Amino acid sequence: MLIVRAGKRTDIDALIKLAAEAGTGFTSLALPPEALEEKLIKSEKAFGLPGAEQTEDVYQLMLEDTETGQIVGCSAVKAMIGVSKPYWDFKIITLAQHSTEADRRFDMDALLLVNDFAGATEVGTLFVSEAGRGSGAGRLVAQSRYLLIAAGRARFGEKVVAELRGVVEEDGSSPFFDHVSRPFFRMDFDEADALSAATDNQFILDLGPQHLLYVDLLPEAARNVIGKTHRDGGGARKLLEWEGFHYDRYIDIFDGGPLVSAWTENIRTLSESRTVTVRSATTMGGVPGIVSTDRFEDFRTCQAHAVMDGDVIGLSHDVMEALNLTDGDRARFWRKQG
Incomplete structure (x- = not known):
């Protein structure tokens, strides 16, 4: 993993x-x-x-x-x-060059x-x-x-x-x-x-x-x-x-x-992720995504399949162990779309 x-x-x-x-x-x-x-x-x-x-x-x-x-x-x-x-x-900026007398109008890019x-x-x-x-x-x-x-x-x-x-x-x-x-x-x-x-x-x-x-x-x-x-x-x-x-x-x-x-x-x-409560799940499968501990001092993430039940997600024992999570801990889950 x-x-x-x-x-x-x-x-x-x-x-x-x-x-x-x-x-x-x-x-x-x-x-x-x-x-x-x-x-x-x-x-x-x-x-x-x-x-x-x-x-x-x-x-x-x-x-x-x-x-x-x-x-x-x-x-x-x-x-x-x-x-x-x-x-x-x-920064690439565009300068407008124009002369009525010369009948010329064009833009020039310059680096600043x-x-x-x-x-x-x-x-x-x-x-x-x-x-x-x-x-x-x-x-x-x-x-x-x-x-x-x-x-x-x-x-x-x-x-x-x-x-x-x-x-x-x-x-x-x-x-x-x-x-x-x-x-x-x-x-x-x-x-x-x-x-x-x-x-x-x-x-x-x-x-x-x-x-x-x-x-x-x-x-x-x-x-x-x-x-x-x-x-x-x-x-x-x-x-x-x-x-x-x-x-x-x-x-x-x-x-x-x-x-x-x-x-x-x-x-x-960031905008699609949400905080959840985690629990151990014995059921295989679930929706794919990424789980993070949401604990800054012990930040960890991994790919996982989660069994969804409202704001509670079930994770395999291997994922729980890899992320140092126990039943009832708060985490963050980004669900893969499509």
């Missing part, structure tokens, strides 16, 4: 392995081992704190195969972005460096290893993030954003970075990516473009990848769009990948 649970310091070896498999351009995992361990330590502490308000904590989630004990995936939720550390993106999502929550770090793919693992670890937000609603913002990895070539190069960002930062893509993950991003303000960048003046190789998703990110984008996220012409400043956003209350998994 696959479960998603709160990350712990003891997951460090598994997280290092996942980071290595994720490869170039996966900014949130592009960290040295000591920094990854620090993320787990801070996350474990944050899960245990009483949550009455939004903070800048990052909650790390791990996808575990309960039969083998192997960690086969991860994801994370940053409760608040863009406040103490700016969250830089390029912005920090428009201060105070929002970010979901990211979604990665499932080759060993864990299949049987809905990616969907489970993705949807678990929104059930986490539901379990501690006061800890998170009114809007949720997600950055999708942009186009990166087989050799690790980024067409957008090479033609747009490199002239400003004078460093390799990997160095800029790692620096962004590990610092407060002051270097972006110091070195980044201070004026508009006209898209029509960029090389074709850069224009062609603006707002495009990495070849391995198509599934993640579809999941986000299914949840109600939309692309509003914000892109990553390094690889040109799209940023998508949604109002928190409109996110499908």
Whole structure:
């Protein structure tokens, strides 16, 4: 059985392995081992704190195969972005060009460096290893993030954003970075990516473009990848769009990948889920869905079939045990439609 649970310091070896498999351009995992361990330590502490308000904590989630004990995936939720550390993106704006004398009227797109999502929550770090793919693992670890937000609603913002990895070539190069960002930062893509993950991003303000960048003046190789998703990110984008996220012409400043956003209350998994009371059920079958503990300090989720009886659902012994639930406990259930 696959479960998603709160990350712990003891997951460090598994997280290092996942980071290595994720490869170039996966900014949130592009960290040295000591920094990854620090993320787990801070996350474990944050899960245990009483949550009455939004903070800048990052909650790390791990996808575990309960039969083998192997960690086969991860994801994370940053409760608040863009406040103490700016969250830089390029916003694509349209400028209207018009001249009566020349009899010309056309629009031109331009890139503007912005920090428009201060105070929002970010979901990211979604990665499932080759060993864990299949049987809905990616969907489970993705949807678990929104059930986490539901379990501690006061800890998170009114809007949720997600950055999708942009186009990166087989050799690790980024067409957008090479033609747009490199002239400003004078460093390799990997160095800029790692620096962004590990610092407060002051270097972006110091070195980044201070004026508009006209898209029509960029090389074709850069224009062609603006707002495009990495070849391995198509599934993640579809999941986000299914949840109600939309692309509003914000892109990553390094690889040109799209940023998508949604109002928190409109996110499908969150809005369709409901709190229930659980009990052990011996009857096989039931309706499919995802069950979460709805306890923030001991957050766990897994796929399950539930026997519905109003606000009470029956779950198999294996599911109850995997989620540390007992008869009469409150939980949250998202019912799969169709």
